[in-house]
Amino acid sequence: MAERAGAAPRIAVHAEPEGPVLVQHLDELGVPLGPVSAVEASALSELDRRAPRWVWRNPRTYRALLARGARLTRAHDVELVEGLLVAAAGRFGAPHGLAAAAARLAGLPEEPDPAPDDSWDEPPGLFRSAAPPAAETLAAVVEVHAAQRKALAGDSRLAMLAAAESAGGIVAEEMRAEGLPWDAAVHDALLTEALGPRPAGFARPEKLTALAAEIDAAFGRPLNPDSPAEVLRAFARAGFEVPNTRNWVLKRIDHPGVAPLLAYKELARLHAAHGWAWLRTWVHDGRFRPEYVVGGVVSGRWATRGGGALQIPKAVRAAVRADPGNKLVVADAAQLEPRILAAMAGDTALARAGGRGRDSDLYAGLAAEMFGPDAEDGRAKAKLAVLSAIYGQTSGDAGVHLALLRRRFPASVEVVESAARDGEEGRIVRSWLGRTSPPARPGDEAPARARARGRFTRNFVVQATAAEWALILLAELRSALHRAGDPAALVFFQHDEVLLHGPADGAADAAELVQAAADTATRTLFGDTPVRVPMPAEPVDSYAEK
């Protein structure tokens, strides 16, 4: 992970789903050393032994290489890095595709980024505009990369972020290629148990039909339970004026329709979002393959496109099962954001309260520190105080507890409050490595908007730095697994949680590597810090066991 300044050879590579694989050797700065040549994918693995940094257009380039069997170690991803650089220049969201970046260098008008599409994997169709010749694309990659090298040269943290973001692209494509093991039979059985047998066509499952009838009976007239407006009107007629039909609002109403309605909503959600249609669309050959969008969220968290991979409900996690003879290793970082805040602030007291053991509970430690070891509801109050600091909540008792937190841990609270002031006053903020927030927009100086922006920038510095930690964790874990002879493969990542999948006899080794990678990530970002991020990893047969 750590960048040995200037040590790695650089090789530009370009590939598309069809057509040749092109490479060009570069010097330290990214200037071409030789001609463009067409090579076999197998030659790339050979070249990779020289530990180069591959320079490519975007994660899809690596997808095309993976499809040809080339597994490469590290990269500089020109389009991901361009996104970081335009934001750092105060132009968050400006076009950062290869065409736009090349146009900027040439002093030409920026081309808008192409819309994300799914046609890339398909052969060019009748209505698809012809792609530029591969050699031309590679030349643009080389040119833009050289400019990016210069832009990163004076900023070692941003250079580290560029490397980490690029590594994220690699991990994302490898996880997609590997796929999350998904047992369709278990999923189907679970749906049948909850909803009744799979109905033909678009019919409503029988359990939903039965509940809808109960709801009708309770209100004395037919009612579409899927329509919030109708539900609201029905309760109003029964004498209950409520602001919306959220679960926690309905729960407080004393009316016979509430129980069947809540049951209906829960099952209808399961059916609509993760029912048989989802299963048929997204699970093939025992694998769910979401498309991860690295850096897809303002804070640098990943997004996904298709299948809702970052919202797999607990209710269907039993379907995520290791193959026979294999195990899943499930690990999540404990209370990541407050620990990241402590590290950013150099807050030894908060670090100590967070503990160092694998089962350390930061909120419990904090409660002992803030309210004494035996205080009633101490943990809940401490948690509320921390969330108030990180999210900007001030309602209820949050403000009181936050004030106490400020007295005990002034360094940490100052980090977020300073970010909140920056946001409220219209300034941009940056994460630890320099991911840059969007600038204020016209109208943000209005008081309510300014406070909302303060909450956003307050959260941004912590969430974005936590996302950086997670990126480095992934990169480190990937290479540690590789060094250990691949006892398991990364198959899923969700903000602060990873899933590995591999032979049962390697699961214990894989689990060990997770905590080691977490420690490396912490040191890589923050150097010698008293903060530790526990990341307990557990070998299981099913995701539901965690």
Next chain:
DNA sequence: CACCAACAACGG
């Protein structure tokens, strides 16, 4: 018919 905003629920 295509498009869009509001709502609601899931995840972190």
Next chain:
DNA sequence: TGCGCCGTTGTTGGTG
């Protein structure tokens, strides 16, 4: 005083 951050997906109910 009033204030919880970041997302994706599907349905309803309206618009042009």
